Amino acid sequence: MIELSPILVTLKLATITTLILLLIGTPLAWWLSNTSSKSKVVIESIVALPLVLPPTVLGFYLLLALSPDGFIGHFWLYISNTPLSFSFSGLVIGSVLYSMPFVVQPLQASFEMVGKPLQQAANTLGANSFDTFKNIVLPLSKRGFLVAITLGFAHTVGEFGVVLMIGGNIPEVTQVLSIIIYDHVEVLEYTQAHYYSIGLLVFSFIVLFVTYSFNRKLMVRL
Amino acid sequence: MIEVNYKHKLNNFLLDISFTMPDKGITVLFGPSGSGKTSVLNLMSGLGNDKNKKINSRFIINDRVIDDSINRIKIQPWFRNIAYVFQDHRLFPHMTTKQNILFGYNRCNSELRPEVLIEKFKIKELLEHYPEQLSGGQKQRVSMVRALLSQPELLILDEPLASLDYTSRQELLPYIECIHKELDIPIIYVSHDIKEVLRLADYILIMDKGKIVDQGDIADLCISQPLLTQQEGASFILEARVTKIIEEDKLVQLDCGETILITAESMRLNDKIRVLIHARDVSLCLSPPQDSSILNCVPICVDEIQADENGKLRVIAKIGKQTIVSLISHRSARQLNIKKGKQMYAQFKATAMIK
Structure with a gap:
């Protein structure tokens, strides 16, 4: 009655997305928290865009970009010989963009909270920038990372619009939980819809409860 | 000899300082707040955010060039070997006292023995404590040991007593004198408290509006320099x-x-x-x-x-x-x-x- 594959696809998508976001989000957040460059505001705004944009808008442009004629899709086809649209990889790209603010913002906030003064102290004691980041900034940003990971993961699990636009709802490949609920409701299979929905509801509540109890200050702001 | 020359446009005035200071003893940098003292220290320690700003600099410690704008030399802060004790201790909150004081020590080839300074500064009982468990005076003592264990060639003390109450200040002063007596390193000490200055200074640099307006031995200047003699409690x-x-x-x-x-x-x-x-x-x-x-x-x-x-x-x-x-x-x-x-x-x- 309950299929396992949407759950697995969702977890796989959220895990990979969160890992990629940590890899690109950490340096980006670090740069944003340190720079006095004028482009900071521009980058911050772009990162925050998914917070205000209807997912369909993002999905629509991604659909265009990922298609074999699109800028990214064409390039992808060229290097991997597989189309990007309606593929799991395409879904990952969309999720990374869509969940970006939920990882970058808490990290940036926690880096800013560590602040310059401690880093300066470390510098005068012989620690270079990387040493300082590794031994002072990272350990003091543990909470920020925890918040970023949980929010990034949870938000990817909960995304609907973007996935609907670019995923294609292919079972065992791109069919995620939020979509299958929609499918069940559409054909009036409310019992199945209930199972998945209750599961997601409980999951989301636990995630938010944990994150909020760790730190409110690091929550996503707009 | 330590030679310091900086010319640098700050937001509201021009910092233009040039002085030599003795390579031993305590040199006090004295001046009203806003006179540019901290800017000088930031330039010396390389911490200032001076990108895109034109700075004429020449800073030499005992023949070692630290800054030289003509030859485009600007040593990174972590290679300067200048330790800095900040007004707000800046101990690392996630580290114990022991980890804090060894932070700099582990990053240099220090010949000092930590036990000696731990003994002298009476912080043995505090070694396993975290900074939040320490009093203001204790934090500042730990911060001084941390700075000293990195075996600096120059020690900067930026109003280390300013954030403390009267009692803690009186307690801490002898430790500063102890640095002076036990370790043969030059100290630059920033203060605007005349009592501290008279007690600690060997040599004094008087700063006002971004310039060094007077310098000399403390015994002479406390009689002749108006900025010192006009003070309350001169x-x-x-x-x-x-x-x-x-x-x-x-x-x-x-x-x-x-x-x-x-x-x-x-x-x-x-x-x-x-x-x-x-x-x-x-x-x-x-x-x-x-x-x-x-x-x-x-x-x-x-x-x-x-x-x-x-x-x-x-x-x-x-x-x-x-x-x-x-x-x-x-x-x-x-x-x-x-x-x-x-x-x-x-x-x-x-x-x-x-x-």
Whole structure:
């Protein structure tokens, strides 16, 4: 009655997305928290865009970009010989963009909270920038990372619009939980819809409860 | 010798400083707040955010070039070997005292033995504590040990006592003197507290509006430099040597050209000490009074009389080879007919400071 594959696809998508976001989000957040460059505001705004944009808008442009004629899709086809649209990889790209603010913002906030003064102290004691980041900034940003990971993961699990636009709802490949609920409701299979929905509801509540109890200050702001 | 030259446009004024300071002892950088003291320290330690700003610099510690704008040399802060004790301790909150003090030590080839400094600064009991468990004074002591263990060539102390209460300050001062006595490194000490300056300084740089307006030995400048003499509680110092300890009265006899007595404890014979005297605590008389509670009455010779900004007169006189300053009213000056070259007597109370 309950299929396992949407759950697995969702977890796989959220895990990979969160890992990629940590890899690109950490340096980006670090740069944003340190720079006095004028482009900071521009980058911050772009990162925050998914917070205000209807997912369909993002999905629509991604659909265009990922298609074999699109800028990214064409390039992808060229290097991997597989189309990007309606593929799991395409879904990952969309999720990374869509969940970006939920990882970058808490990290940036926690880096800013560590602040310059401690880093300066470390510098005068012989620690270079990387040493300082590794031994002072990272350990003091543990909470920020925890918040970023949980929010990034949870938000990817909960995304609907973007996935609907670019995923294609292919079972065992791109069919995620939020979509299958929609499918069940559409054909009036409310019992199945209930199972998945209750599961997601409980999951989301636990995630938010944990994150909020760790730190409110690091929550996503707009 | 340490040579410092920086010319740098700050937001509201031009910082243009140029000085050499001795490579030993405590050099105090003194000046009103907003005069650019911290900017100088940030430039010296390489911490200032000076990208895109034109700076003319030349900073050399004992032949080692740190900054040189002409030859485009700018050593990174972590290679400068300049330790910095900040006003706000800046201990790493996720590390114990022990981890904090070893942070710099583990990153240099220090020949110092941590145990020695742990002992001297009395932080042995605090080694496993985290910074939030320490009092203000303890934090600052840990911060000093941390800085010292990185075996710096120059130690910067930026108002290390400013954030502490009076008692903690008094407790901490001897430790700063201890650095001075035990370790042979030059110290640049920033302060705008005249008492701290007089107690600690060997050499003084006076800064105002981004410029060094005066510099010299503290004993000379505390008499001649208006920024020091016009301060509330303006004082001067006498260098002296302990010649006798009078246990029963808790007094110490000193030789500072003349023999004087001060209240002091825990001093040894022949200790060289610095005596701090408030100018307003010095009174002048024509003959030594026979019935005064003030113990010290020494012959002086009036050297100069200056008008004070606050409507008083500053009488500068010689006591042996040293100088004494008395703050008196115009009326007293008229009644006693004080003029240059006049032989008189000065009465005063004094506080001793071990140096």
